[in-house]
Amino acid sequence: MARKGGLVAGAACTMDPDQPLLSPAYVGWDGGTLVEIRPPRSGDLDADGVHDRHDALVLPGFVNVHHHVTSAGLTGVEPEAQPGLGAAPPEARRRFVAAIDQDRSRALAALGFLELARAGVTTTTDSQAAWKGDRRVDGAIEAAASSGLRVHFSAAFLDRTELIPPQQQHTPDGAVQELDRLRNLFAGDRLEIEGEPLSLPRATDDLVRALHGARHRRAAMHLTYSRAFERWADETLGRRAVEHLDHLGVLDAGWLFAHPVHLDANELRLLGQAGAGTAYCPVSNLHMGLEIPDLRPLRAAGLTLGLGLDHPNGNHDVLQNAKVATIAQRSAAGDPDAWTALDSLEALTVGGAAALGLEGRVGRLAVGYAADVVVLAGLLPPVLTVGRIAERVVMAGAREHVSDVVAEGRWLVRDGAVVGSDEDAIRRDAVAAQDALLAAAAR
């Protein structure tokens, strides 16, 4: 069925340098692609599938570049765990995590994807650990496939830690076979599947090389998020993390690195030369007491930058995440001009798309781009400039303002209501999964 439709909006903030702002605006799509971005004409609203949002603001759909969607469905019920470097988890948490199976993983992830859509996200990553001998990853991917979102899924492999029981860790060859199985079953136009060596403290060099060799486009990995990680690299590898990847011969543009927190000048230079993407996760990082990186030298080095929710986070509000990015950068720099709201809005749209290697198709309202559209109601500033719109969206916006979400021409949210999936059933199934996991943890 042809997916033809459009919106007449009070303003469009396009993130397209050729035409950054239209007020008012008509945004039209056909077959999943944007075909018209222009001032409205009389008669636009008479066409089939064209909706009147004359008091609202339209933006490109948001891009979330780092997340653990299943884990996010556990907020508030998960037994305590500290971010570590590979030590065995406490017993209750071990039982809790071990009890995640295909059905529970699907139920929890379905809630996470639903909440992402409600927050205006049309493109997201999801990273979930692959356990040998069970199908928890299949459940998360099934939820991704039916979510309506564009998903870059990372099957995360660990072979240098006790976070996963040793008998349930894949060998490097086994990890590549498992990745092939998942791709054969699930990969498609809107669902990419990559293998992720979780992080250097949790993946051997052989596993890093194997998954680098098996990547299709851009594989994810957690970089140096803490001082403890930094010390671990120094003591165990004898060099910094990015220098170690360079030493292994795997440093290239085929990476999306989460947590560019502790990077020295040489690492920034190496990453910039490689053309790697980065995912900054301000709320989650602050939640765990991690330091605030200065993102300006990172951008100056030529790295692409997106924003990620990550876990723990507490919710899926990517606008709140962008606000925290903005104020954290200003605070760390001691300078209110160090980071603008527009810097964060770029990271949430076109920057995130570039970090995922989706530039030219995702992150802008421009002809030929994917028809990924988010409408925010109640946020139009009295003076329309791109900077003021960004300030209003990032500093005053929240997911409550998201009234409509369109992903490649398909409505996910319309007039504040979820379209095409049963929200009540998804919430009920997620709560049942949470209850079952808590019961397993208490056993």
Ligand SMILES: [Zn+2]
């Ligand atoms: Zn993560």
